[in-house]
Amino acid sequence: MRVESRLSWLAVAAGSALTASVAAVGADARWLAALGAVIARAGHIPSAIPYAAAPSQDWVNVPVLGELVFHLLWALDGDRALVVAQAAAVAATLALVLRDMRAARASDTASALVLVAIPFAAASSLFVVRAQMFSLPLFALLVLLLRSDARAPSRRVWLLVPLVALWSNLHGAVLAGLFVATIYLLAQRRAFAVLVAAWAALFVTPALVRTGDYYWSVLHSEPAASGFGLWAPLSWHNPLDIVFVAVVVPLLVVAVRSHPRRWELYCLAFLAVSAVHVARNSIWLVLFVATPAATGLRVREVSLSASRRVLVTAAWIVPMVLLLSAFVRDPVQSVAGPALRAKTVQLAGGAPVLADAEDAEQLALDGRRVWIANPVDAFDRRDQSLYLDWLRGRSAGDALLRRRSVVLVMLDSPAQKRLAHMRAFREVDRDAAAVLYRRVS
Numbered sequence: 001m002r003v004e005s006r007l008s009w010l011a012v013a014a015g016s017a018l019t020a021s022v023a024a025v026g027a028d029a030r031w032l033a034a035l036g037a038v039i040a041r042a043g044h045i046p047s048a049i050p051y052a053a054a055p056s057q058d059w060v061n062v063p064v065l066g067e068l069v070f071h072l073l074w075a076l077d078g079d080r081a082l083v084v085a086q087a088a089a090v091a092a093t094l095a096l097v098l099r100d101m102r103a104a105r106a107s108d109t110a111s112a113l114v115l116v117a118i119p120f121a122a123a124s125s126l127f128v129v130r131a132q133m134f135s136l137p138l139f140a141l142l143v144l145l146l147r148s149d150a151r152a153p154s155r156r157v158w159l160l161v162p163l164v165a166l167w168s169n170l171h172g173a174v175l176a177g178l179f180v181a182t183i184y185l186l187a188q189r190r191a192f193a194v195l196v197a198a199w200a201a202l203f204v205t206p207a208l209v210r211t212g213d214y215y216w217s218v219l220h221s222e223p224a225a226s227g228f229g230l231w232a233p234l235s236w237h238n239p240l241d242i243v244f245v246a247v248v249v250p251l252l253v254v255a256v257r258s259h260p261r262r263w264e265l266y267c268l269a270f271l272a273v274s275a276v277h278v279a280r281n282s283i284w285l286v287l288f289v290a291t292p293a294a295t296g297l298r299v300r301e302v303s304l305s306a307s308r309r310v311l312v313t314a315a316w317i318v319p320m321v322l323l324l325s326a327f328v329r330d331p332v333q334s335v336a337g338p339a340l341r342a343k344t345v346q347l348a349g350g351a352p353v354l355a356d357a358e359d360a361e362q363l364a365l366d367g368r369r370v371w372i373a374n375p376v377d378a379f380d381r382r383d384q385s386l387y388l389d390w391l392r393g394r395s396a397g398d399a400l401l402r403r404r405s406v407v408l409v410m411l412d413s414p415a416q417k418r419l420a421h422m423r424a425f426r427e428v429d430r431d432a433a434a435v436l437y438r439r440v441s
Helices: 004-022 030-042 065-104 106-123 130-152 156-167 174-189 190-201 208-219 224-225 239-257 261-279 277-295 305-316 315-326 338-348 355-367 381-391 395-401 414-420
Strands: 406-410 423-429 434-439
Touching: 004 065, 004 106, 030 065, 030 355, 065 106, 065 130, 065 277, 106 239, 106 277, 130 156, 130 174, 130 277, 156 174, 156 190, 174 190, 174 277, 224 381, 239 277, 239 395, 261 277, 315 414, 338 355, 338 406, 338 423, 338 434, 355 406, 381 395, 381 414, 406 414, 414 434
Parallel strands: none
Antiparallel strands: 406 434, 423 434
């Protein structure tokens, strides 16, 4: 490792190690492993959600490769393997961003400062394991490819095509990458053949021409329409959103000061609007603005004397210890534990269980049957609406309870607080993460 790059590489290591030590598995993760297990066992792609009782016929399944990868990770070591994979994805992402900074001739000190800021600005994307894990390094790779081509146009721009094809089989955020690529290809490169081929590559999935139906159903689902959960807009009531704004606004100011190209300004505007509309899209703005912010940041380069080199070298001990913790620690319990889930299944007696998103995904991964679960966009719009009303603790969602005898719900959630005051249900058991209710005879 070169002396002049020690600080920035230390920042990359610290960000990945921190992810390994604190990351938890969230909603929109375990259902991929559950579906991947079904596909691996049956040898074909189901046309409905096999673990849910609510109607989901003729569902178009696109991210099959992502489901199989999550199944493989889960089979290796459950939640711990997912956390390790998330840390690896974050490490690859930050390394690609640093590579882009180096190509733009950003100083090591400026690069290190921006890299340290990224985990704070995008904590919910980096420290929570979701299906979005695949898109983190792929988006960083796409941006690196575009900026490399902008500096020295060549045939490597055609690498966009296989990149999009792979990405489309892993996660839906490929659309964010495609829009960024489209802006570049139209505003900077004027490469219309590459643009057409890249959009065509979006359909190189098991669903082929029906791939568009999948993305349409996701973008027009009830969560997307109502801004629920992962589709929630940027909010001043969310501390993580406040931190994002506090970090990204100075980065944007510094980035504009570095005089980015016109296509980059267009992308910054598009990604900023996208982040305001859907808060989880903030990660794409953070990753895109990092390089121009590092080049525009005017800081004195830290000179590493012999004593300082020793300190920097010693500082590597911290990320190494944090990284090792990912292999020995038990991830934070975010769903009902095995004992509570077993009791839930016993009380249900084979009937579908009504559960919140994360617990429903875990029950599906256990091979149990639930009423409805992620991916919610696979179900009828009315069932989606009822489920979201129930999760929000609204009275309109009570209709979902009328034919349910056993309900498993996250502790202190709006749905759990409403159930606690309903005479028709009584609490049977609970653990650190969830509460089990049963209908009163």
